[in-house]
Amino acid sequence: MSTPRPARDRILDAYEELLINEGPRGATLDAVVTRAEVSKGGLLYHFKNKEAMAGALIEKLRELAAADLQTMREDPEGPSRYLVRGSVYVGSDLDRALIGVVRLAQASDPVASDLLKDIHRSWFDLVQQEVGDPVISRAIMLLADGLYYNEGLPGGWPQDHRNDRSRSVPELLEVVDLLKSHAQQTSA
Amino acid sequence: MSTPRPARDRILDAYEELLINEGPRGATLDAVVTRAEVSKGGLLYHFKNKEAMAGALIEKLRELAAADLQTMREDPEGPSRYLVRGSVYVGSDLDRALIGVVRLAQASDPVASDLLKDIHRSWFDLVQQEVGDPVISRAIMLLADGLYYNEGLPGGWPQDHRNDRSRSVPELLEVVDLLKSHAQQTSA
DNA sequence: GTCTATACGGAGATAGAC
DNA sequence: GTCTATCTCCGTATAGAC
Known part of the structure; x- marks a missing residue:
């Protein structure tokens, strides 16, 4: 039983991965949300907006x-x-x-x-x-x-x-x- | 009296310039249109869509x-x-x-x-x-x-x-x- | 802490006038 | 050959429920 990876980490990893593979254009909130398996609201709880995600x-x-x-x-x-x-x-x-x-x-x-x-x-x-x-x-x-x-x-x-x-x-x-x-x- | 540069050329130049300076994300049809000083309809007469512009x-x-x-x-x-x-x-x-x-x-x-x-x-x-x-x-x-x-x-x-x-x-x-x-x- | 619903704007593209 | 008007979709972000 491994503890599930925290949502915040999953989000940042997904964002990183999308930046690499699809570029900034492809790294949309929607795409991040899908890849990280959280809802949009969930993402925006951890990162106020897209810029905050980039900042992190x-x-x-x-x-x-x-x-x-x-x-x-x-x-x-x-x-x-x-x-x-x-x-x-x-x-x-x-x-x-x-x-x-x-x-x-x-x-x-x-x-x-x-x-x-x-x-x-x-x-x-x-x-x-x-x-x-x-x-x-x-x-x-x-x-x-x-x-x-x-x-x-x-x-x-x-x-x-x-x-x-x-x-x-x-x-x-x-x-x-x-x-x-x-x-x-x-x-x- | 120099002949004005053809719209098609102006469009392609503007697109190129925007790609270089703003990246693909910034090279929107709107931005190209503004820079090339044509209307959106004018652009889309010369290039069926964005992909065609890239192709050119x-x-x-x-x-x-x-x-x-x-x-x-x-x-x-x-x-x-x-x-x-x-x-x-x-x-x-x-x-x-x-x-x-x-x-x-x-x-x-x-x-x-x-x-x-x-x-x-x-x-x-x-x-x-x-x-x-x-x-x-x-x-x-x-x-x-x-x-x-x-x-x-x-x-x-x-x-x-x-x-x-x-x-x-x-x-x-x-x-x-x-x-x-x-x-x-x-x-x- | 995470979700749904929704408002809002921007961007691509079509139709048709001139 | 170039314009205006308009449609639609997608992406960001807010509000508020659970």
Whole structure:
């Protein structure tokens, strides 16, 4: 007998999922309500309106991202490799919240955009601390961004399945190492 | 006395612009109609419905992309550098159509996704012909993708204005050259 | 804490006048 | 070829019952 998942959590998960798969347009209250198996009134008890629901998702991402940043700082492989590794969508809580909020940002939600900006900047700062050279750091960031968009966003680009995700990551990590070592040579 | 721009063109331009700036959600018939300065009936004379309007934009992109691919093939700097150069949004016809269609794909339009897939694959094929190594080719593609998303999509990621676009491109082209030269060493 | 009923507006689309 | 008028549906939100 597992306790049924609280309605509030079911609602937020459903909203997140719909944002990812259908986009902001598809993430209507009706759709959320159906997916979460609550009534419209039930939803609106937990979240005053749609904006409040988006706000809750954004807050959730803020917390998950802060925790992840700490992990990134402490990762023995270093921030660059951690970042690229983490830029393939595997459906973790962080992945889902992140892509959901990206969708909101794409729909011109300024709070969502601001948070993403913060997160992205934190990543960049860590990478640059490790790598030194800002141009190489930027190239690594772009590589990770491309990866995220390529594979994580349904319809963002083609998900080109010739390149099997799991196989291609170690190869990309070698490219990252190549770039890092070049940055060291330059600074020396 | 310049002849007024035909209504059909004005409509398509307005739709494109709204897709880019407001997303599919904001690109309503009402909004298009206002921006293009036609009536709703006028719009629906030229395009039977919203889907037809999207279809026209997709066709427009198909033609622009085909022409661009030819240019890419013939560019003396080679496909890789051409691609990265072209991956900063400068508001060309191709840029605008491309981002517009990306938005449609994000809203789960399968025709839009398919076309983007084709375009992306064509780019990859040219890059790989030039570079040889598939992993390096992929890294270059990802770099270009990241660039496009970073700078081209309002809200996609942060547009981090610390990195001035125009200044950063030549630096990134050097990274591309670095990757290319590494691919040659590997194959030798 | 969750439900039903309902008001309200916005968006897509049709019919037909000019 | 472009306009106005109008219909319908869907999505958000409120009120109030259980």
